[in-house]
Amino acid sequence: MALVSALTVGIGGAVGAVSRYAVGLAVERRALDTAAVNVAGSFVLGVLVGITPANSVALAIGVGFCGAFTTFSSFAVETVSLAEDDGIRSAAVNAVGTLVAALAAALAGVALAGTV
Template identity: 65%
Template sequence: MALLTALAVGAGGAAGAVARYAVGLSVGRRAVDTGLVNVFGSLLFGVAIGADFGGAPAVAVTVGFCGAFTTFSSFAVETVRLAEDGQRLAAAGNAVGTLAAALLAVFLGIALGAAL
């Protein structure tokens, strides 16, 4: 891996982690903020793929920023916690809704990116 690419991933990751933390603070509801970042991150990832700008900038956005911004593990834990708390319908809605919205966001992002 080239040094520039590694630095781009690190910079993107740092920005993504800070952005994720900021969303968590501003939204304040764990399952909601996680859903928002996962869907928006999927959209942004799709735009980067669709735009096909390649190189270090693409890796900084996709692997770095989106990798740090989105969080599958938090999504999984929050879904399980909802189920454990007896909110099985909310858990199922969170699981299906987040996955469907994230996939749709990627498709939309790819189309938007290709139009750039």
């Protein structure tokens, strides 16, 4: 990987990680913050895919920012934790709801980019 590409991903990742942390501080409700970043990140990535930007922009935003901002591992752990604490129904609502919302957001992003 070229040094410039690695730095581009790193800068985008740093911004994404700090943004993810800020959302976690602002939304102090378990699983809701993770769902919010996963849906928002899916939308941003959908827009990015829809406009097919230059490679460096795709690396910075798609790989770097969205990769660090969204969080599948936290989603998985929080879903298991919800199952343990609140029951299978809460965990299922979180899992299915987040997945459906994230897919809809990605589709909306692609559709929006197609009209821009």
